[in-house]
Amino acid sequence: MPPTLADVAERAGVSRQTVSNAINNPDLLRPQTLERVQAAIQELGYRPNRAARHLRTRASHLIGLRLPPAQEFTANAAMDRFVHALVEASREAGYHLLLFSGGPGKPETTAEDLVRGYDDLLRSTAVDAFIVTDTYLGNPQTRWLSERHAPFVAFGRPWEDPDETHPWVDVDGAAGVELATQHLLDRGHERIAWIGWAETSFIGQDRRAGWERAMAAAGRPTDGLAVRVADTVDAGREAADVLLDSVRPSAIVCASDTQAVGVLHSLAARGLHPGRDVAVVGFDDSQVAQVVPGGLTSVRQPLEQVAIELVRALEALLAREPYDARGVLLVPTLAVRGSSG
Amino acid sequence: MPPTLADVAERAGVSRQTVSNAINNPDLLRPQTLERVQAAIQELGYRPNRAARHLRTRASHLIGLRLPPAQEFTANAAMDRFVHALVEASREAGYHLLLFSGGPGKPETTAEDLVRGYDDLLRSTAVDAFIVTDTYLGNPQTRWLSERHAPFVAFGRPWEDPDETHPWVDVDGAAGVELATQHLLDRGHERIAWIGWAETSFIGQDRRAGWERAMAAAGRPTDGLAVRVADTVDAGREAADVLLDSVRPSAIVCASDTQAVGVLHSLAARGLHPGRDVAVVGFDDSQVAQVVPGGLTSVRQPLEQVAIELVRALEALLAREPYDARGVLLVPTLAVRGSSG
DNA sequence: GTGAAAGCGCTAACAT
DNA sequence: ATGTTAGCGCTTTCAC
Numbered sequence: 001m002p003p004t005l006a007d008v009a010e011r012a013g014v015s016r017q018t019v020s021n022a023i024n025n026p027d028l029l030r031p032q033t034l035e036r037v038q039a040a041i042q043e044l045g046y047r048p049n050r051a052a053r054h055l056r057t058r059a060s061h062l063i064g065l066r067l068p069p070a071q072e073f074t075a076n077a078a079m080d081r082f083v084h085a086l087v088e089a090s091r092e093a094g095y096h097l098l099l100f101s102g103g104p105g106k107p108e109t110t111a112e113d114l115v116r117g118y119d120d121l122l123r124s125t126a127v128d129a130f131i132v133t134d135t136y137l138g139n140p141q142t143r144w145l146s147e148r149h150a151p152f153v154a155f156g157r158p159w160e161d162p163d164e165t166h167p168w169v170d171v172d173g174a175a176g177v178e179l180a181t182q183h184l185l186d187r188g189h190e191r192i193a194w195i196g197w198a199e200t201s202f203i204g205q206d207r208r209a210g211w212e213r214a215m216a217a218a219g220r221p222t223d224g225l226a227v228r229v230a231d232t233v234d235a236g237r238e239a240a241d242v243l244l245d246s247v248r249p250s251a252i253v254c255a256s257d258t259q260a261v262g263v264l265h266s267l268a269a270r271g272l273h274p275g276r277d278v279a280v281v282g283f284d285d286s287q288v289a290q291v292v293p294g295g296l297t298s299v300r301q302p303l304e305q306v307a308i309e310l311v312r313a314l315e316a317l318l319a320r321e322p323y324d325a326r327g328v329l330l331v332p333t334l335a336v337r338g339s340s341g
Numbered sequence: 342m343p344p345t346l347a348d349v350a351e352r353a354g355v356s357r358q359t360v361s362n363a364i365n366n367p368d369l370l371r372p373q374t375l376e377r378v379q380a381a382i383q384e385l386g387y388r389p390n391r392a393a394r395h396l397r398t399r400a401s402h403l404i405g406l407r408l409p410p411a412q413e414f415t416a417n418a419a420m421d422r423f424v425h426a427l428v429e430a431s432r433e434a435g436y437h438l439l440l441f442s443g444g445p446g447k448p449e450t451t452a453e454d455l456v457r458g459y460d461d462l463l464r465s466t467a468v469d470a471f472i473v474t475d476t477y478l479g480n481p482q483t484r485w486l487s488e489r490h491a492p493f494v495a496f497g498r499p500w501e502d503p504d505e506t507h508p509w510v511d512v513d514g515a516a517g518v519e520l521a522t523q524h525l526l527d528r529g530h531e532r533i534a535w536i537g538w539a540e541t542s543f544i545g546q547d548r549r550a551g552w553e554r555a556m557a558a559a560g561r562p563t564d565g566l567a568v569r570v571a572d573t574v575d576a577g578r579e580a581a582d583v584l585l586d587s588v589r590p591s592a593i594v595c596a597s598d599t600q601a602v603g604v605l606h607s608l609a610a611r612g613l614h615p616g617r618d619v620a621v622v623g624f625d626d627s628q629v630a631q632v633v634p635g636g637l638t639s640v641r642q643p644l645e646q647v648a649i650e651l652v653r654a655l656e657a658l659l660a661r662e663p664y665d666a667r668g669v670l671l672v673p674t675l676a677v678r679g680s681s682g
Numbered sequence: 683g684t685g686a687a688a689g690c691g692c693t694a695a696c697a698t
Numbered sequence: 699a700t701g702t703t704a705g706c707g708c709t710t711t712c713a714c
Contacts, residue, residue, distance in 0.1 A: 002464050004691060015701050020693055030699060047464035051401065052691030054392035055706050062439070067428050070421045073631045080411045080421040087408050087442045096467070098403070099438040101428045123343050123388035126437070233632050261632045268634040288629050290414045291574050291602045293609040345707060356685050361709060371683060393707030396690050 003044040012040035023048065062098045063090055063314065064127035066117055066141075068134065069101075073233065075257035075288035078301065079133075082155075085307035086131065093311050098127055111140045122150055129314050135159065135168070136203055142166065153313045155306060157327060159202035167313040169306050169328045173203060173283075176299035176332035177210030177253060180281040183297075183334055184251045185218050187341050189279060193249035194226040195239045195259050204228075207255045207283065225249060229259070236262020237269075244270065244278070251279035251340070257286040257298055264292065264339070274339040285335045295337025302330050344385040353381035364389065403439045404431055404655065405468035407458055407482075409475060410442075414574065416598035416629035419642060420474075423496070426648035427472065434652050439468055452481045463491050470655050476500065476509070477544055483507065494654045496647060498668060500543035508654040510647050510669045514544060514624070517640035517673035518551030518594060521622040524638075524675055525592045526559050528682050530620060534590035535567040536580045536600050545569075548596045548624065566590060570600070577603020578610075585611065591619060592681070598623035598630045598639055605633065605680070615680040626676045636678025643671050 009016045014037060021028045022037040029037070040046075054060045065086065068079065087097050100117040118141065121127050128151065132141050135156030145152045146166060158164035184192050194211045197204030208226065215222050224247045229235035236259030243249055244266065254260040260282030267274050274280050274294050282289050285300035309328045316322075346357045353360065355378060362369045363378040370378070381387075395401045406427065409420065428438050441458040459482065462468050469492065473482050476497030486493045487507060499505035525533050535552045538545030549567065556563050565588045570576035577600030584590055585607065595601040601623030608615050615621050615635050623630050626641035650669045657663075 002466060005693095006691085016691090017693080017702080018700055021700085024693075028699070033699075045464060047461065049396070049691050050465045050467045051392050051395035052706090053693080055390070055396055055690090055708085056692045056694080058706080060392065067425055070425045072422075072628065075628055075632055077418060077421065077628055080418065081413075083424075083440070084408055084411045084442070087440050091442060097440040099424070099428050099440060101425070101432060120388065123386060124391045125343060126391045258632070261634070265634045287413065287416055287418055287627070288632055291416055291599070291629055292633055293602070293606045346709095347707085357707090358686085358709080359684060362684085365709075369683065374683075390707050393690090394709080396692085396706090397708045397710080399690080 002049070003046045004049065005046075008037065008040045008044055008046050011044060012037045058125070059318075060126060060128050061095050062127045063095050063311075064098050064100060064118070064121050064130045066130075066133070067099050067101055074231070075233075075261050075282070075286040076231075076284065077286045077288070078284050078303065082133075082303045082307065085304040086310070088304075089307040089311040093315055095128075095311070095314075115140065115144050118145065118150070122148065128318055129153070131155065131310055131314070136201065151314075151317050153310050153317065155310060156203075157329075165326070167317060167326060169309040169313065169330065171301045171306065172329050172331050173207040173299075174210035174213065176283065176301075176334070177207045177255075178214045179210075179332070179334045180253050180283075180297070180299055181211050181214035182218075183336065184253070184279055184281065184340060185214060185220075187279070189251040190220060191225065191247065191249040192220070192251045192253060193243050193247065194222075194253055194255075195236060195243075195263065196226065196228055196255040197231055198228055204255050211253055231256050231258055233258055233262040233265065236260065237265040238262070240266035244272075249278070251281070253281045255283055257282035257284045257289045257296065260296055260298070260339075261288055261292070264296065275341050279341060280339040281334075289335070289337070294339055297337045297340035298335050299332050300335045301332050305330055343390070344387045345390065346387075349378065349381045349385055349387050352385065353378045399466070400659075401467060401469050402436050403468045404436050404652075405439050405441060405459070405462050405471045407471075407474070408440050408442055415572070416574075416602050416623070416627040417572075417625065418627045418629070419625050419644065423474075423644045423648065426645040427651070429645075430648040430652040434656055436469075436652070436655075456481065456485050459486065459491070463489065469659055470494070472496065472651055472655070477542065492655075492658050494651050494658065496651060497544075498670075506667070508658060508667060510650040510654065510671065512642045512647065513670050513672050514548040514640075515551035515554065517624065517642075517675070518548045518596075519555045520551075520673070520675045521594050521624075521638070521640055522552050522555035524677065525594070525620055525622065525681060526555065526561075528620070530592040531561060532566065532588065532590045533561070533592045533594060534584045534588065535563075535594055535596075536577055536584075536604065537567065537569055537596040538572055539569055545596050552594050572597050572599055574599055574603040574606065577601065578606040579603070581607035585613075585619070592621070593619065594622045596624055598625045598627040598637065601637055601639070601680075602629055602633070605637065616682050620682060621680040622675075630676070630678070635680055638678045638681035639676050640673050641676045642673050646671055 005016045008019045130152040132154045154168040157170045196208045227239040229239045240263040263280050282298040285298040289296035289298040346360050349360045350357045443455050471493040473495045476495050495509040498511045537549045568580040570580045581604040604621045623639040626639040630637035630639040
């Protein structure tokens with residue numbers, strides 16, 4: 001049974017309140033007393049009981065994070081790195097991460113299932129705030145949380161609803177793809193194709209805009225060079241097949257590593273060599289991009305920085321500090337590997 | 342501000358304790374009263390305050406999990422799938438996962454750093470128990486927790502110390518590799534090489550034993566066919582180079598997908614075709630194995646089942662139920678892809 | 683079957 | 699600068 005405030009107080013020869021002050025308002029104590037109390041804390045290995053502190057202060061020092069199901073048969077592995085970065089950033093701010101999942105195990109059925117995890121934690125005052133990760137099209141999480149005045153910050157811009165007033169942190173996908181496209185232009189490529197997602201995807205449109213921007217700046221036409229397909233390996237492969245059989249690009253930029261891997265499949269089937277015959281660039285710097293034979297050049301999101309900014313925003317939010325920067329946009333980098341030369 | 346027991350009691354026209362009973366001991370109430378209370382709970386959207394309940398019952402319904410740093414430039418991605426499986430399994434048992442990290446950010450320096458996260462959570466009674474994931478050589482976590490009588494279950498056998506009495510769940514790596522080797526034997530391979538880890542790794546030795554077992558059962562010699570190297574892509578590539586230049590195996594089984602990808606590198610550099618010229622099998626069924634062009638045959642750990650068993654053991658432990666099965670050993674499966682024919 | 687009283691460990695407000 | 703009092707929301711005796 002861990003020691004309590006009373007145990008420390010007795011040992012130090014002071015009252016419980018003085019021990020509490022020694023922890024939360026050390027400047028209130030006379031140095032001599034403070035030292036004595038700290039010695040007692042040290043000797044007993046005392047740590048404040050979190051439940052009691054939580055009950056009293058109404059702060060759990062817990063941040064809720066919904067963990068979306070791990071996607072297999074894709075190269076979308078950003079979550080792993082992100083969660084770890086978040087654990088680190090939270091720890092430095094004195095917070096822990098509380099994980100929960102969406103609906104009843106299987107695929108996210110209704111919007112209610114998706115929101116149930118948030119609702120439970122909110123009503124039971126289990127967490128101080130949430131970090132929301134999927135802000136893409138049709139996701140009701142942010143609006144639902146806003147309506148309920150639940151404290152949260154989002155990884156991802158409020159694409160659908162620019163009037164949303166919650167703090168957010170995002171990565172500038174357009175800038176990342178522009179970087180990738182410029183990299184290919186610099187290497188002498190002229191016909192650079194784009195494989196992206198459906199038009200309804202804001203993130204997909206954003207990333208595509210980077211390609212368009214770089215191509216326009218270089219005075220290169222883009223007609224027939226863009227395809228919109230699903231975010232799967234097979235879709236990427238099929239899209240590459242179509243492009244290679246028609247417009248014959250010398251380089252292909254993709255909205256994701258998953259699609260880029262599909263392109264690698266297509267090249268392999270044709271006996272073409274990535275980087276030598278056709279350059280390929282992906283997005284997310286997944287483990288797959290890092291270790292696939294030859295290496296896949298990819299846009300890397302600064303997830304560690306994203307985590308730090310998210311926690312910073314959260315601290316400001318919970319402290320009700322004026323947080324002027326409503327949104328923070330971070331710039332990705334490019335990890336250059338064999339697939340681009 | 343969420344409603345409290347008192348609010349529900351007032352609305353239902355009963356006392357607070359009756360509401361508490363309605364939640365925790367429904368059979369104590371007369372059906373009519375119970376119904377009225379439940380209606381009030383429903384109408385108010387009442388959820389017990391977790392901090393208060395925790396303080397009173399000394400049960401946080403939180404499970405602590407240390408998240409080891411995500412390894413980049415490897416194919417070791419089992420953690421992602423495992424954490425998600427654990428969140429699901431915990432949820433069904435009424436628990437949430439609390440994430441923490443090891444030392445002060447950077448590489449795990451001392452053993453004390455590693456243990457500090459556990460210590461903090463334990464002393465502050467933040468979690469009811471831990472799930473420990475790295476039980477490999479030289480890891481002090483389990484012994485430290487045992488000494489402190491901290492409730493925990495381990496994913497991984499107590500290799501070093503078979504006298505350890507904590508519950509554990511593990512995957513039979515030897516059986517998995519045996520499965521893989523048998524699969525290759527069935528396809529007509531005779532010279533099947535092994536690329537594994539250092540002799541000091543219990544897990545590595547276990548997996549290797551599966552290869553030895555299958556080879557012995559088939560009456561195949563193994564001389565010169567085994568290599569011990571680090572768990573990196575480069576080490577796997579170099580080991581494959583050595584093997585292909587010497588004993589010329591027709592198939593290579595690896596202790597990890599990371600090493601197996603290294604083998605793929607070696608084959609690619611030699612213009613050899615995985616599966617046609619040389620068969621390759623990895624371990625972990627990582628995203629890399631799943632999407633790499635051609636596909637990498639790999640041993641797949643039943644992580645969802647592992648998570649379920651871990652939580653089951655934890656429940657028994659916390660309920661002080663007699664949990665006779667000290668350890669549970671689960672059998673992996675083989676995901677067959679192009680690299681093995 | 684239901685209600686009254688006590689207390690988990692802590693901190694905020696006040697008194698000294 | 700330190701001690702006293704009260705109460706956060708819940709469950710656990712123990713009366714009735």
